[in-house]
Amino acid sequence: MSVYDNVACGLRWRKEKNEVVRRRVEDVLEVVAMADYRDSNAKTLSGGETQRVAIARALTTQPEVLLLDEPTANLDPISISKIEEVLAHIIGEQRITVVMATHDMSQGQRLAGRVGVIMDGKILQVGSPNEVFTLPKNREVAEFVGVENILAGIVVEKESGLVTIDVNGSGIEAISDYEVGERVYALIRPEEITLTLSKDMSSARNAFPGKIVK
Structure with missing residues (x-):
């Protein structure tokens, strides 16, 4: 399956018209910087490229909220940087709300408008990155954010x-x-x-x- 067909899956399942599929797929491939891989076999992509294709596939359906579970886990620094650039664009330019789970404290500070600390299934603190990282609510949060x-x-x-x-x-x-x-x-x-x-x-x-x- 090509990258184009992979990204188009959601739209085809929804039986969108071919012109709509083509336009949206090409648009999101530009957003995630994967337009040059349009005809490549999706199985031959690197880990970072695969993650960007997955984000593109989700974006084609024009979601109000994008849920991401550690999208940069186990990736090299260059791939992480590219995905963070994509996410920053999605948040800042496309104004899509992104809810992302991450264990990377610095990544949370770079990307988030609001941060929630969850431990043992409980939300311990929610606030701006500055509030959470400089004014942790309790000892558990303080240790978690690196104090x-x-x-x-x-x-x-x-x-x-x-x-x-x-x-x-x-x-x-x-x-x-x-x-x-x-x-x-x-x-x-x-x-x-x-x-x-x-x-x-x-x-x-x-x-x-x-x-x-x-």
Whole structure:
């Protein structure tokens, strides 16, 4: 079966007219950058090309929502980049809603307008990529999105939106709405840490002495 016939399957099952089939198939092959493979045998395509053909086949029926289950899994970086370009075009130019499952955190940040974190069949948090990745709702979400430094503590002071968190006897100041007495987690990403040889060399609100051990 050729790439053209593969992409046309859905339209032919719906008994669309030949002219409609031709126009839509040619249009979507352009969208997924597979027009040059129109007459190629679909079985000879690479993994990334096969995924783009599958996306094209779904697009021919002009769906309002496109459901994708890890469309870039087990693909090489170049193929992943091409598929992401296709998806960005579909979302941005064709205005089709795409619901996509992925375990690639950076991919979610690049493509998504909204992100949902699902663990053990439960939706733990839904929000913009910035909200989910910088303000995870709980420890499970924080670990899932890659936060490595998670410090458990308790709010001991609050004034004008600034709280002090006691973490094993050390105080950490942060902007927060949590109230005194609440147990919280302070999340610190490696890129948010600044190292200096003297406390006076930094204007950071929170400063702690330490020693590089690794």
